[in-house]
Amino acid sequence: MTVRVDTRAAEGVALITLDRPGRLNAIDLPTAEELAGAWRALRFDDTVRAAVVTGTGGRAFCTGVDRSVRVPQPASPYSLDDPLLRIGPKAADLWKPVIAAVDGMACGGAFYLLGECEFLVASETSTFFDPHTTYGMVSAYESVLMAQRMPYGEIARLALMGTAERLGARRAYEVGLVSELTPAGEALPAALRAAETVAAQPTEAVQGTVRALWAAKEAARTQALAHAAHLIALGNLPPERQAELFEERRKGNAPRVR
Template sequence: MGARVSTVRVDADKDSGVAVVTLDRPHRLNAVDLEMVRELAGVWRALRFDDSVRAVVLTGSGERAFCTGIDRGVAVPQPSSPYMQDDPLLRIGPKANGLWKPVVAAVCGMACGGAFYLLGESEFVVADPAAEFFDPHTTYGMVSAYESVLMAARMPYGEAARMMLMGTAERISARRAHEIGLVSEVTEPGGALAAAVRCAAVIAGYPAEGVQGTVRALWAAKEAALAQAFTQAPHLIALGNLPAERQAELFTGRRREFRLR
């Protein structure tokens, strides 16, 4: 069984109880536009009511990227007040949409910036050896706020700080991501999706009530800290972000070389 909307593909296997949700904008490195925001929210909410799906795998289309965050071609109007910042990416994750079925992320290629909203709301991450993780915000004169909070909840503080502050100059390899706990498994080349599906199928074979209760308990262990930190994010972004035109200049003039560690 499968369904596709313009930016997201959903393939559900009724026998295994696993649905694979694929970000499907490979021509834009699976960057998130406003249509994908709406469609992802709709997918997560629909999965809440589909009892035949007991576990989910989240991945990206193509080999170049899992997701590269917000599409820079998307204009998101912002209120002038720092108390009313509007971040559409806050609506793209499974937890943000009330889905307490387990989500396993399968990462191939780049995962950066706004991709961390999705990885931060997944139960665990399986990665291809070619996966790379980085956050470009500081390079372009932007505050990494929500991304930093989510990754600091999943990684040692020093590793999260280094990734966020080094910007585009450095990327974390799949190997290093595994060493620091961001990734739970590094597979053979091309094997991340299959490995994630295998894990999801095992989980889907257990009684759903116990699994979903465990997911909720795991999230409860960190949601209070996340909520408190998230209240600071809009003000930090409003205070620290350079004007959009200056960000665009920095983006245009960015250096392409980086260190992979």
């Protein structure tokens, strides 16, 4: 199992932990299925009224899709299969509030998870980046999800500059992506405290408020996601060339953190 679920992390709170530290908590196909299953299970667990999602190991919250993943694709750009579309809580129709505890790197496919959380708590050593363009890939779903919670100029810079730039935790806090900044290693305890406070409020009021908040932005999000598949199909380089760029990048210069 690469996803650990602790439903007794705090009063009324479940803790979902990505547990692939040797792969910097990158998501392969089994992990994607485990995440989707965990969110579905929490829908029917009345003892859980809020959740926290985090990654183990301290180096990374999640580094997106595992580079070893290969998903066969149909020829049509209108019906591409993306396994990460199922890893978020809202994809499982879970309207219990979810808080992300970020410690270390959060990049690329991690944005599928972050984009479906209510708010983020991050340690001051955390960084956010989107490597897609560097590897000849369109940042579509990731950019759509993060554009809902960051100023346009910030997410545009993050997505367009690829691995050349990383958004530091302090700047992420200043632009509103992160709601609470903590010392290194303290993001998870802070997120659990916040989740326990939320879980102590009347359940129906909390879930109704989550649904109202999402309703405020859902129409734009749904319409934007509808364009993602064919934008990816038209803009991505062939997988072989992506792999070449990935290897070239490993030998390149370190990115600048701001």
